[in-house]
Amino acid sequence: MYPIGFGQGSAGVDGTGFQLWVIICMMLFGVSLGQLMAAISPSVQVAVLFNSFIGLVLTTFCGVTIPYPALISFWRSWLYQLGPYTRTLAAMLSTELHGLVISCKSDEFNYFNPPSGQTCGEWADDFVSVFGGYINNRNATSSCEYCQYQYGDEFYTPLNISFDNRWRDVFIIFAFFVFNVLMTIIVSRFLRYAKR
Structure with missing residues (x-):
């Protein structure tokens, strides 16, 4: 069974292809974000600082470190919605737990x-x-x-996750990837540092 007993929900083992697509989109996002940070940074040391800060913000407000109901409404209204990790968590969790007894x-x-x-x-x-x-x-x-x-749905529903939105969530992750690639091209073309 794909990996370690996954595929027990109503999507069954057929949901594993969807899970793989989520992981691929997230990998594309991660690589493209790293390239974007490298393009806008004047040096490797500055890029490392950018990556740490962005990684911290994305993981803090994605709904795992601080669950959705516990988030302050200011962060819940925009940063939670904006995060790609939020979309990854929602897509994968709802696919695996939907209909699971x-x-x-x-x-x-x-x-x-x-x-x-x-x-x-x-x-x-x-x-x-x-x-x-x-x-x-x-x-x-x-x-x-x-x-x-x-049912598994009772676990993720209070976390503002819906099975019906899983394809939308994957599209949003892919859109983040496309945005990162386009911004990397634009920044690389117009923002040139003398030290490069």
Whole structure:
């Protein structure tokens, strides 16, 4: 199975071709960004400083280091949307987790006890219908087992990721690559440093 058990969601193994395309687009973006930084930098030392700063900004605001709901609205409104790493994460995560049925292991359940005279299902059904997940032992009257996720979609939906936008996200990554190549050509033509 492609790699390490991937391909378990509704896209199945057919989604691995899409995942490969995302990785190729991201590689093209990374190489072209490095070339652009080299073109606008007067020296190797300055290019290294640019790359570190840009890499830090892109990874900090892509939704992994700081999850989307925790981002300050100022950064969420433009820098989160602008980042190519955001698009990579969204495309790959939604493809892999869409429709994936989640089965919690025994150490992954959250345990609680319902009020006396009620089953786990009677007590927690309203909660589960609002917040998602599932009750593993609905008819039990103690030690209820609650799993936070029933489907993979419940994991990425609060992160502002949608399966329906995955092709759009890959196109945006590819557009970043095209922009980098065009800017590298323009900058190389008009911005010339005497030390080169």
